[in-house]
Amino acid sequence: MNYSVNQKEELVFKCDMCHKEHIIEKNEVMSSFDSTNSDEREMGIEIEHLATISIQCNCGNEIEINISVWEYPEGCHNDESDSIDVENGKLISCFPLELPEN
Ligand SMILES: [Zn+2]
Secondary structure (H helix, E strand, O other): OOOOEOOOOEEEEEEOOOOOEEEEEHHHHHOOEEEEEEEEEOOEEEEEEEEEEEEEOOOOOEEEEEEEEEEOOOOOEOHHHOEEEEEOEEEEEEOOOOOOOO
């Protein structure tokens, strides 16, 4: 994983332009997963769960957060591979990501 974990059930990041701190609640993050990629590998199917969250900061900056949560083999969360990318902002920390419910 490429993010630092917090115990607050929140995804926390800053705007690159005005440095305002933004918080998105865990519930909102987990309900944003709406697509998957899958691949057949040795131990079965590998699934990448994808979420994109776009917000506009008060300063006008458009910030986009792309989250990948990995499932491999099927039913197992491979959290080593999880990643969060923030465009036009800087990620501060996030709750431990989980596999989204179907
Ligand atoms: Zn801003």
